[in-house]
Amino acid sequence: MEETISLKELLETLKKRLLLIVSITVIAGLVSGIISFYVLTPIYQASTQILVNQAKSDQAVYNPGEVQTNLQLINTYNVIITSPAILDIVSNELDLDLTASQLKEKITVGSEKDSQVVNLSVQDPDAKVAAQIANKTAEVFKKEISKIMKVDNVSILAKADVSENPSPIKPRPLLNIAIAIVVGLMAGVGLAFLLEYFNNTIKNEQDIEKILDLPILGVIATIEDQKLEELKLKAARNKTVRGETLGS
Numbered sequence: 001m002e003e004t005i006s007l008k009e010l011l012e013t014l015k016k017r018l019l020l021i022v023s024i025t026v027i028a029g030l031v032s033g034i035i036s037f038y039v040l041t042p043i044y045q046a047s048t049q050i051l052v053n054q055a056k057s058d059q060a061v062y063n064p065g066e067v068q069t070n071l072q073l074i075n076t077y078n079v080i081i082t083s084p085a086i087l088d089i090v091s092n093e094l095d096l097d098l099t100a101s102q103l104k105e106k107i108t109v110g111s112e113k114d115s116q117v118v119n120l121s122v123q124d125p126d127a128k129v130a131a132q133i134a135n136k137t138a139e140v141f142k143k144e145i146s147k148i149m150k151v152d153n154v155s156i157l158a159k160a161d162v163s164e165n166p167s168p169i170k171p172r173p174l175l176n177i178a179i180a181i182v183v184g185l186m187a188g189v190g191l192a193f194l195l196e197y198f199n200n201t202i203k204n205e206q207d208i209e210k211i212l213d214l215p216i217l218g219v220i221a222t223i224e225d226q227k228l229e230e231l232k233l234k235a236a237r238n239k240t241v242r243g244e245t246l247g248s
Contacts, residue, residue: 010193017192021185028184029177036176042168044127046134046160050118050141052077052153073151074118078109080148081120081141089140094132106133117157127166134160 014021052074080086084100087107091098108121120138124130142154209216 013192013196014189017188017195020195021188021192024188024191025181025184028180028187032176032180033173036171036173040171041125043123043125043170044130044166045121045123045169046127046131046162047119047121048134048138048160049157050077050120050138051155051157052116052118073149074111074116076149077118077141077145077154078111080145081109081118081137082107085148086137086140086144089144090133090136093140094136096133103133106130107137122160123169127162131160131162 082104087100087103090096091100091103096103106122106124108123109118111118120134122130122134122137124133138156138159142156145154146152
């Protein structure tokens with residue numbers, strides 16, 4: 001029985017604070033939408049792929065040891081790609097007003113497990129600039145790696161390009177709005193229960209019974225002014241009717 005009463009009280013609290021909950025949810029969604037569409041800068045991404053292939057050798061026979069060596073070198077290549085030795089050249093050749101460390105923040109380098117393919121991704125507010133940085137970084141790396149490590153086993157598999165109508169990878173307005181609505185709903189419900197918890201006013205006779213632990217003997221009902229006037233008019237009519245009856 002206790003659980004049923006508790007659940008009923010919870011539902012009554014939600015019903016009483018429904019306007020507050022809905023308002024917070026709607027406001028959260030609107031604020032998120034405005035920020036996502038009009039405040040945050042769209043970020044575009046361009047990617048290219050670099051193949052660390054089998055090192056050139058005079059042997060015509062396939063040597064698995066050379067492939068394994070290339071796989072082990074990929075981590076080293078990933079570090080070199082984002083090093084000042086590469087990015088300073090990229091910045092100079094593209095006339096970017098960026099240092100190597102600033103350019104590095106735009107670049108993500110990774111590779112699949114046991115794969116000789118390195119994925120190079122660049123994020124920038126301008127889709128064309130992102131593609132230019134990705135392609136130039138791959139070109140400079142292919143050229144400079146032979147000088148840095150005395151090897152010639154790097155090929156560019158795919159160049160980054162820009163579609164006619166590129167879509168930004170972030171922000172994602174619809175996703176942000178959905179998250180904001182959920183968070184706003186949770187915040188509204190939490191605030192509703194918090195206000196109810198701190199509300200110490202006595203609202204009905206059940207609260208008096210609960211606080212004083214005494215039975216209720218009687219209740220004085222509240223009568224609205226309009227209803228009171230109606231009762232007075234009705235009483236006056238009844239009095240008049242009784243007077244006329246007695247007079248006759």
